[in-house]
Amino acid sequence: MIPLSQVIFDPNVYPRKKHDPALVQRYAECLEVIEARGNFICVAKDFRLMDGRHRMLAYQTRYLNQPHREIPVLVYPVDGDDAIFNLAAEINSEGRWQLVESDKRSAAIAMYQQESRPSQGEIAQRLRVRKEKVSDWLKGVLEEEEKQRKETIWELYLSCHTQEVIAEVVGLEQNTVSDFLREISEKFRGNDTDIFRDFKPQVYKLWNFAKATNEVKHFGNIPPEILDNLLYYYTQPLDVVFDPFAGGGMTIDVCTARARRYYVSDLTPIPARAEAIREWDLTQGLPLDLPVPDFVFLDPPYWKQAEQRYSQKPTDLANMDLAGFLKSIGEIAKAVKRKWNSSRPNGRLALIIGEWKEEGRFVDLAFQSYTAITKYLSCYNRIQVPYSTEVHGGAYVKQAQENKETLYLCRDLMIFGP
Numbered sequence: 001m002i003p004l005s006q007v008i009f010d011p012n013v014y015p016r017k018k019h020d021p022a023l024v025q026r027y028a029e030c031l032e033v034i035e036a037r038g039n040f041i042c043v044a045k046d047f048r049l050m051d052g053r054h055r056m057l058a059y060q061t062r063y064l065n066q067p068h069r070e071i072p073v074l075v076y077p078v079d080g081d082d083a084i085f086n087l088a089a090e091i092n093s094e095g096r097w098q099l100v101e102s103d104k105r106s107a108a109i110a111m112y113q114q115e116s117r118p119s120q121g122e123i124a125q126r127l128r129v130r131k132e133k134v135s136d137w138l139k140g141v142l143e144e145e146e147k148q149r150k151e152t153i154w155e156l157y158l159s160c161h162t163q164e165v166i167a168e169v170v171g172l173e174q175n176t177v178s179d180f181l182r183e184i185s186e187k188f189r190g191n192d193t194d195i196f197r198d199f200k201p202q203v204y205k206l207w208n209f210a211k212a213t214n215e216v217k218h219f220g221n222i223p224p225e226i227l228d229n230l231l232y233y234y235t236q237p238l239d240v241v242f243d244p245f246a247g248g249g250m251t252i253d254v255c256t257a258r259a260r261r262y263y264v265s266d267l268t269p270i271p272a273r274a275e276a277i278r279e280w281d282l283t284q285g286l287p288l289d290l291p292v293p294d295f296v297f298l299d300p301p302y303w304k305q306a307e308q309r310y311s312q313k314p315t316d317l318a319n320m321d322l323a324g325f326l327k328s329i330g331e332i333a334k335a336v337k338r339k340w341n342s343s344r345p346n347g348r349l350a351l352i353i354g355e356w357k358e359e360g361r362f363v364d365l366a367f368q369s370y371t372a373i374t375k376y377l378s379c380y381n382r383i384q385v386p387y388s389t390e391v392h393g394g395a396y397v398k399q400a401q402e403n404k405e406t407l408y409l410c411r412d413l414m415i416f417g418p
Contacts, residue, residue, distance in 0.1 A: 004059050005067040007041065008048045013081055015089040015107045016099055019053050021249070021272035027058035035072060042074045042091055050076060050088035060271035082114045086126060093128040104129060105137045105144070112138055150180065157181055158256060159276065160240060160263040160291055188237040188259045195237060195259050202229050205383045207413070222299055222352065226385060226413065227254045230297065234348045234415065235260055239294035244282045244332070249273040251297060263290055267316055283315045283328055286335045296336050296349040300329065302356060302365060322363065330372035333416065337376045340418060347417055349377060352385060354411040366412035377416035385411045 011017075027034065034055060041052035041059075049056055063069045078087055089107040092099045099107065104127045111123050120138065124131040137144070149170045156166045163181070167174040188195070209223040227250065235241065237259045243251040246264035252273070255262035265280035265287055280287045301318035317325050333349060340347045351373065356363040370379065386409055400407050 001070040001072055002043075002047065003068045004063060004071050006047050007043060007056055007071075007073065008046070009053065009056065010048045013044075013048055013084040013088060014050070014053065015085065015092055015110075016053055016103055017106065019057065019272075021270075023054050024057040024061060024272040027054055028061040031055075031058060031062060040072045040074045042076060042088075044076055044084045044087075045079045047073075047075075048084060050084060051091045057271050064271065082116065086111060086114075086118075090126040093126065098128070106148070108134050108137045109141055109144055112141065153177055153180055154184065158259075158261050159252075160261050162289075185238055190237070191259075192232075192237055196232055199228065199232060201232050205381075207383055207385045209385075222250070222385075224250050224254050226352065227251060227297060228258070230295070230350050230415075231255070231258050231260055234350070235295045240291050241295045241297060242290060242293035243297045243299070244280065244287075245299050245301070246273075246277045247299070249277055252276055260295075261291075263287070263293065267313060281313075281315050282332060286339055290339070292339055292343055293336070294344060294347055296332075296347075298329075298332065298349065298351040300351075300353065302354045322368075326368055326372045329369050330375060333373040333376045337418065345418055348380070349373070349416045350413060351416070352411055352413045354387070366414070370414060373414075373416055377418065379414055379416050381415040383413040383415075385413050387411065 039052075039055070041055050042050040044050055059069075059071055076087060078084055085107075089099070089104075089111070093104065098104075108123050108127060108129075111118055111126070112120075118126075120134045121131050124134045127134070149172070152170055153166055156169060161169075163174050163177050167177045170177070207226060207229060209225045231241070231254065238261055240261045240263060241251065241255050243262065243264045244266070246252075246266040246269065248270060249264065251262055251264050254260075263278070264276065265278040265282070267279070267281055269277035269279050278287065301316070313319065317328055320328065329351070336347075336349055351369060353365050353369055356365055373379075397407065399405075
């Protein structure tokens with residue numbers, strides 16, 4: 001048993017390149033069963049992770065505020081980057097949840113390029129594949145490196161990293177990165193018809209979707225189709241989308257699918273997406289490295305509906321009083337207007353929010369937020385977005401019927417601009 005905080009994730013020695021955030025959340029709900037089966041996280045002598053990235057993130061999700069909680073691990077007496085990586089690849093090539101073929105191919109290439117240069121037979125044995133498969137993979141080592149490098153450049157560019165940072169990550173000159181981005185950007189600009197070829201936009205001002213279909217579950221999730229329609233109507237390919245209430249990271253998925261760049265942040269990023277969601281307290285102003293956004297998407301906590309649900313921090317909008325909540329909404333609009341200056345005459349800010357009822361008192365958060373925002377920006381559109389009919393449980397419906405009260409069923413989606 002070791003403290004959770006001592007387990008180190010080092011991507012240089014871990015062969016699985018991506019993880020499934022939805023699987024992390026499923027694991028977090030059944031860690032006791034996983035432990036009972038003896039499926040422990042595997043670590044090296046220095047506690048660097050060798051197997052169990054999903055389980056590690058599941059522990060971090062379950063014990064978010066208990067970093068020193070002890071968890072069971074298997075410690076392998078191995079050290080040195082190459083030795084750790086090789087054994088990690090071997091461990092991850094056994095059992096039901098093996099490395100996908102692309103990860104095995106990457107691992108084979110990495111092993112072949114090690115100083116010790118293992119034979120193709122040794123690599124095949126470690127990865128549990130035929131030697132012929134390894135030979136095929138290694139034929140295009142340089143081509144594979146180039147492919148991976150370009151994928152990394154594109155992913156970092158979409159997530160609004162600077163060319164300087166991208167060049168450092170991939171080990172290229174900045175002008176080489178710039179040339180590649182210029183070339184690939186030309187393929188997307190003005191190509192929205194192809195990007196949205198599978199898409200049927202909402203025509204009327206009533207956007208009615210089924211309950212949220214997001215794979216990554218997070219309190220307050222909204223259907224991704226809402227943002228999809230906003231991107232269709234108010235953005236162009238490679239526009240920068242800023243989402244400061246990223247939650248489960250839905251904006252990342254939708255923007256990636258629609259070739260929009262994204263800068264997503266949150267006061268408390270979820271562990272399953274901590275590598276993609278920047279941690280930022282929006283009450284301190286806009287992030288310092290935020291590019292000028294073309295579109296801002298605000299899906300804030302609906303005030304007291306989410307009190308203490310995301311965090312216990314006083315700067316969490318859900319934990320503020322109403323005056324503080326509305327002031328924060330207004331300050332965001334003010335800061336965005338200042339950021340736009342005169343460079344984004346067609347910039348847009350969208351806010352989705354629902355009403356609140358407290359002790360019989362109706363709090364029109366949409367109207368009051370509208371008032372706070374229109375001190376700085378004009379309103380261009382207002383759309384009704386119904387909740388799923390499952391928003392109210394049977395007990396609430398019965399209570400409302402007995403008290404002759406009506407229940408809210410819609411959110412307001414408002415679009416603002418200069």
